Amino acid sequence: MTDHLELEPEPSAAAVLFGEHLEQGRAFTEALARHGEELGLIGPLELPRLWTRHVLNSALMAPLLRPGRVADVGSGAGLPGLVLAIIRPDVSLTLIEPMERRVAWLERQVDELGLSNVEVLRARAEDTKLNGTFDQVTARAVSALRTLIPITAPLLRPGGELVLLKGAGVDGEIGSAEKAIRKYRVRDGEVLVLGEGVLAEVTRVYRATVG
Numbered sequence: 001m002t003d004h005l006e007l008e009p010e011p012s013a014a015a016v017l018f019g020e021h022l023e024q025g026r027a028f029t030e031a032l033a034r035h036g037e038e039l040g041l042i043g044p045l046e047l048p049r050l051w052t053r054h055v056l057n058s059a060l061m062a063p064l065l066r067p068g069r070v071a072d073v074g075s076g077a078g079l080p081g082l083v084l085a086i087i088r089p090d091v092s093l094t095l096i097e098p099m100e101r102r103v104a105w106l107e108r109q110v111d112e113l114g115l116s117n118v119e120v121l122r123a124r125a126e127d128t129k130l131n132g133t134f135d136q137v138t139a140r141a142v143s144a145l146r147t148l149i150p151i152t153a154p155l156l157r158p159g160g161e162l163v164l165l166k167g168a169g170v171d172g173e174i175g176s177a178e179k180a181i182r183k184y185r186v187r188d189g190e191v192l193v194l195g196e197g198v199l200a201e202v203t204r205v206y207r208a209t210v211g
């Protein structure tokens, strides 16, 4: 419900992260607040922190993208895929999501937000036939690195980059993913801590090159 939408608690953070695209960011966040719960995209407990925990948390990844082709695996509500497409019109986003209802939501948002840099694909990442295609792959809240690397790394062209949003337990995830890291030739992995001084909670990203 719209009246449960969290007010922009740090308007300057939203303005800084969305820049000239703030109105589109607001339109997306409001649509998610209005329909997200009934469509099963977002839990009711998340509504009061939609901006900070979800939208701005996703927006922090935008400066890490390079102009080119980016796949967002398991986009769900459009996080981070739609947020990134709004902020980075110079990047071509492919949102990969297997669930029909979520795909319908993503397509509707692309249409309503007037985004011309997004393609929505109803598929599981491992079934896309798009292996070796993308410059970067993003994902948020899909699975632990041990299982996420095997479904994301093959999508990348040689030398492409994983940009995976992770929680505070990322170091443990990296340890458990050693076998996948070797098998999929993941190298130069690093954990970036984003959002310090911008949001109350920092965001972690596992970034690594493949091949």
Ligand SMILES: C[S@@+](CC[C@H](N)C(=O)[O-])C[C@H]1O[C@@H](n2cnc3c(N)ncnc32)[C@H](O)[C@@H]1O
Residues within 6 Å of the ligand: 073, 074, 075, 076, 077, 078, 079, 080, 096, 097, 098, 099, 102, 123, 124, 125, 126, 139, 140, 141, 142, 151
């Ligand atoms: C917990 S939701 C997170 C959605 C969104 N990324 C977010 O941060 O709110 C996980 C999403 O990943 C999708 N998913 C699960 N396995 C997948 C796979 N193998 N390929 C692509 N998407 C997958 C699910 O359908 C679901 O929409």
